[in-house]
Structure formats: structure tokens, C-alpha cells
Amino acid sequence: MEAVFNISLPTSWEELTDKKLLLVYKLFARDLSAAEVKTLCLMKWNGLKVLSQLHDKRFLIKRGKEVVPLSTRQIQQATSVLDFLDSFAPMPVRIARIGKYRALPTDFEKVPFEEFLFVENLFQGYLNTQSNELLLQMAQVITS
Numbered sequence: 001m002e003a004v005f006n007i008s009l010p011t012s013w014e015e016l017t018d019k020k021l022l023l024v025y026k027l028f029a030r031d032l033s034a035a036e037v038k039t040l041c042l043m044k045w046n047g048l049k050v051l052s053q054l055h056d057k058r059f060l061i062k063r064g065k066e067v068v069p070l071s072t073r074q075i076q077q078a079t080s081v082l083d084f085l086d087s088f089a090p091m092p093v094r095i096a097r098i099g100k101y102r103a104l105p106t107d108f109e110k111v112p113f114e115e116f117l118f119v120e121n122l123f124q125g126y127l128n129t130q131s132n133e134l135l136l137q138m139a140q141v142i143t144s
Helices: 018-029 034-045 072-086 113-129 132-143
Strands: 049-054 058-063 066-071
Touching: 018 034, 034 072, 058 072, 066 072, 113 132
Parallel strands: none
Antiparallel strands: 049 058, 058 066
16 A cells, blocks of 8 residues: 555645745746656645655655655656646736735736836846846836
8 A cells, every 4th residue: 555645735826825836936947847846846835855765766755753655656646736837827827925015916907008118128128138127127116
């Protein structure tokens, strides 16, 4: 009989909290594969830690005081719940707050068109230059 942990995972982009969404974005920013991102999310969100790799494609996993050997297949089955991370969300998903800054509505409702164009130009500049100064300018325009 295979050993198991009871775990819980979100099943859609909309179920991700700000903290979980930030982790997903950070992992993808590291240029990890979707499989790596899903596995790291599984481990982090359920407090699992890999103690060692065993023979025959199994790993010794710890959660709290429990230590259980899990097979690669079991881990893959668990991460399949996170397959929604393989594609973009149907509606924009963003972190609601970073530090003191709150996100605008995803449809930019009540944002003056002139301000929207200015921020869009800053964002296009950021995409071309990767200058963090442009991101700071965007945050200052949006919060003013």
C-alpha cells in the first residue's frame, strides 16, 4: 500500500490568494518549467519538504512530524490539479496589493484615458529596456 499525505490545492487562477499568486509569478520569472513550478507550489503550499531521494524513483517527504516515502507518480498525480497553471487565466489575475500600492481594477475603469496611455507607454518602455525605473514611474502615476 502506498503512503499518502492529505493535501489541498487550488484548482483555478481565481482561487489563488495574493501570497500564492506571488509565488507562482516569482517561480515563472525564474524561467522554470510548468512542471517545476507546479511541484514547488505543491511542496510549499502543503508544507512538504524533500528529505532525500530513495531508490526506484521515490522521495522521502516530511510534513510536520510525518515522514512518508512518495513515488514520482504520486507527486505527478498531485500536481495535475495545478494544470490550470499551464495556460493564462481567462480573465486578468493580479496581486491586489504590493506594499502600500493597491492594484487598479483589471478593466481600468475610472482611469483617465490620458493616464492609461502614459502608463502603457511606460510599460512598453519597460518591456524594451527592462529598466526598473520605468516600473517605479508607473507605480507613481497610478497612485497619484
